[in-house]
Amino acid sequence: MVEKNYVVIKCGGSVFEQLPPSFYQDIVEIQKQGEWQPIIVHGGGPLISKLLEQTGVETSFVNGLRVTTNEVLDVVEMALSGSLNKEIVRNIAEADGKAFGLSGVDGHLLKAQPVKTTDPLGFVGEVTAVNTALIESLVEQNLVPVISPIGMDETGQRYNINADMAASAVAQSLGAKLCFISDIPGIYEEENGEKHIFHQLNEKQINQLIEKEVIFGGMIPKVNSAISALHKNVVEVSIVDGLEPNGLLQFMQGKEIGTRISLDKGAANYA
Ligand SMILES: Nc1ncnc2c1ncn2[C@@H]1O[C@H](COP(=O)(O)OP(=O)(O)O)[C@@H](O)[C@H]1O
Numbered sequence: 001m002v003e004k005n006y007v008v009i010k011c012g013g014s015v016f017e018q019l020p021p022s023f024y025q026d027i028v029e030i031q032k033q034g035e036w037q038p039i040i041v042h043g044g045g046p047l048i049s050k051l052l053e054q055t056g057v058e059t060s061f062v063n064g065l066r067v068t069t070n071e072v073l074d075v076v077e078m079a080l081s082g083s084l085n086k087e088i089v090r091n092i093a094e095a096d097g098k099a100f101g102l103s104g105v106d107g108h109l110l111k112a113q114p115v116k117t118t119d120p121l122g123f124v125g126e127v128t129a130v131n132t133a134l135i136e137s138l139v140e141q142n143l144v145p146v147i148s149p150i151g152m153d154e155t156g157q158r159y160n161i162n163a164d165m166a167a168s169a170v171a172q173s174l175g176a177k178l179c180f181i182s183d184i185p186g187i188y189e190e191e192n193g194e195k196h197i198f199h200q201l202n203e204k205q206i207n208q209l210i211e212k213e214v215i216f217g218g219m220i221p222k223v224n225s226a227i228s229a230l231h232k233n234v235v236e237v238s239i240v241d242g243l244e245p246n247g248l249l250q251f252m253q254g255k256e257i258g259t260r261i262s263l264d265k266g267a268a269n270y271a
């Protein structure tokens with residue numbers, strides 16, 4: 001098997017509806033160029049919340065993680081593995097590419113266990129192992145894997161996995177570059193109504209920003225997943241603005257776009 005450089009692209013639900021067509025064209029272009037093999041892990045939090053609201057099921061989050069009952073799990077799986085996963089596959093087809101959509105349940109792609117936390121979150125999982133051979137075999141067939149973040153344990157119990165955490169685990173298992181696509185130009189701090197973007201942040205600075213509540217909500221699992229990835233086999237993690245036309249391609253070509261996260265070096269540079 002040919003050695004590949006992988007880039008795991010996590011596509012957040014918050015940006016999904018607003019992504020320009022260039023996003024999918026960029027994915028296809030990156031694959032065509034051959035230096036990097038893209039793998040998509042996607043979220044879909046807003047669609048899950050909308051469907052839960054429509055069905056009258058209450059939903060709540062603890063530190064960015066959705067409390068997940070069995071009833072919630074049904075909706076999570078329907079939204080992520082059913083609806084959004086196939087929409088991404090179709091969007092890549094429209095951009096002239098070939099993708100293969102699967103969830104972490106398929107082929108035991110994401111082995112999971114209950115997430116370690118002091119809060120009772122129900123069926124929220126964390127990844128314990130990734131079936132990298134399955135990913136490699138899809139890539140060998142020139143397919144872009146599109147992964148929805150539902151995991152399963154050996155008994156067949158499914159778990160709702162935060163997509164940032166799932167992307168981080170996939171990147172760790174492949175020693176990949178990790179790129180979070182979101183609806184923001186990077187991590188920022190607001191001062192007198194003005195947003196200052198941090199182009200570089202290290203672990204210590206991130207922890208300070210969480211403490212100051214400058215980083216909150218869905219950004220918490222994202223930065224924690226970034227740090228955990230950097231500690232384990234991932235060389236580079238960035239948060240990239242999905243709304244910027246050709247932002248992903250520019251980022252892959254080395255342009256400083258969004259926020260790059262590192263373990264120790266890198267000052268808190270404002271834009
Ligand atoms: N310091 C921060 N800088 C930028 N965004 C932040 C920050 N803290 C919290 N956020 C929030 O995090 C959101 C991105 O996380 P989330 O909604 O989970 O996105 P996604 O669906 O892309 O994973 C942003 O839309 C913003 O509201």
Ligand SMILES: CC(=O)N[C@@H](CCC(=O)OP(=O)(O)O)C(=O)O
Nearest residue numbers: 013043044045065066161162163
């Ligand atoms: C446990 C947990 O919180 N799971 C997430 C899975 C989807 C997700 O992570 O979507 P985004 O990337 O759009 O946030 C959820 O239920 O919303």
